[in-house]
Amino acid sequence: MRQVALNTHISGTFNIELENLRNSVLTMGGEVEKQLVDTLKAVKHNHAALAEKVVLNDLKINSMEIQIDEECLRIIAKRHPTASDLRLIMTISKAITDIERMGDEIERIAKLVTRNKLPSSDTIKSSMLLIGERVAAMMRGTFDAFARQDEAAALEVYDQDNRIDSEYKRLLSYTTSEMQKSTEDMQDWLDVLWAMRSLERIGDRCKNVCEYVVYLTRGTDVRHTPLENIQQKLEDLT
């Protein structure tokens, strides 16, 4: 594993620019993580005001995405980065798209709380919250792996998505069977399904960011590759 050293360029300004860029991603990630935690809290306690705050905060995340993208563009135009510096900037440019989409998925769940469209079934709600906790842990792990440029940690987090996917499938199957019992509130049921789907999608987005971390440290593209093949690919590289 080769970490991208951000502070070893002859140009001190370039060092600062890269450091700031990396930190800005972590700031954005931290905001999205907080949004998820607040949303889960809002779901648990049916806290509409907190959910409203999450919806408003999403604008902040959108603005961060634009600012970071502009900074990537500025650095590419002015510094002509190569090798690991170029990979870092491409990684960041791609990762922030996924992070912003995580924010959108969270906003979608928060909107349900503001409209009081939460699942009435306690079983469904608690299962949703359980998946939510797992997704939050996965998100934390993803940003830690990015901060430390730790591909092993990234792959561990990557693997967690399988568990989230199977729990999501189980919940989906339980929810659809409940739907069949009460078909009157079909729109409400669909909203609940969308919320569950959103949580699962956040896991997928985390997985994408983990793939970028591997690209950053190893320079190899592991997208659309099963985990065992990724590991083999990395072993072949060493």
Added chain:
Amino acid sequence: MLKLFEHNTLNVNDINKDQTAVEVKNLSLWFGNKQVLNDISMRIPRNKITALIGQSGCGKSTLISCFNRLNDLYDGCKYEGEIIIDERNINSRKVNVSRLRTNVGMVFQRPNPFPMSIYENVCYGLKLQGVKIRRHLDDAVEGALKQAALWDEVKDRLFESAHALSGGQQQRLVIARALALKPDILLLDEPTSALDPLTTLFIEELMDALKKQCTIIIVTHNMQQAARVSDYTAFFHQGRLIEYADSDTLFTMPEKKQTEDYITGRYG
């Protein structure tokens, strides 16, 4: 909304007189019958790095040579318009050119140390000004060499010939020689074109440190260098100023097609 990045570069149109180091007003210049500069007007901001770019023969070197009246040395050179430095039009006949050149230092493409010791090179200008006290000269030499990031490499061999230094060291020595006179403005005419890429980066880093003390105006053929080091960039073509903007804007979203073509290598 949270601001993640701070870039404190003013729009060129917002640079006021107090922030201006050099104000060029309707400057035109001829060598004999050939017009080399055509009605140039621009404000070059204080304590920033401004890059002048453009094809060979576009007038950029001629323009920076106007800032310390170096063009006076050429027969048949005549000019119109004003160049204001420290509230005075330096094109005026009353200007003391020697004093102007002390205040506006210049470094050329090829390092040109004098055939004397490192120490004598740095204090040459001061001695010409009549500084004789050894302690003052010593302090000035040490200060200038430190500013030019050369002190640590030469402090034990100050009295050796300057020609024994490497190309990069010689260029930093020449910069130190200019800095010893504490100029407000430093003109750099392709200062790294004779240097290797790594030494170039060291000189660029030096420029970035020096802009806290003086205004730097650099002529460069290397657009990547202009993008890397400069706060502002002016693009010239056939003696005219085509576009002048902060470098972030000029290198990401130039206003004029001619600039876009030049910086993207589409120039025909």
